[in-house]
Amino acid sequence: MVSHQLLELEQSIHNLSLEDKLWLLDKIFEQVRGTAENEQESNLQQNLQYDEKAKPIWEIAVEIGAKIPDSEWEKVPSDLSKNFDLYQG
Numbered sequence: 001m002v003s004h005q006l007l008e009l010e011q012s013i014h015n016l017s018l019e020d021k022l023w024l025l026d027k028i029f030e031q032v033r034g035t036a037e038n039e040q041e042s043n044l045q046q047n048l049q050y051d052e053k054a055k056p057i058w059e060i061a062v063e064i065g066a067k068i069p070d071s072e073w074e075k076v077p078s079d080l081s082k083n084f085d086l087y088q089g
Contacts, residue, residue: 013021065073080087 013024016024077083077087
């Protein structure tokens, strides 16, 4: 059964301009999206499990880097980490 408050709210919405109704609808969507995203994030965090056998990310990076020839590493600017934005273009 619909509460008295919801019926009053429906009447108030009915009296709004189209622009105000669209604004209200947008706000409702934002709230619903936010709630859904929070629930998804919470579910993902609950499903995460630490794997003690997994390699640390730095070891994986070192292994990948070791596969790249020294001639390619020599092409990397020595100041890349400090001036990364300059090299993006």
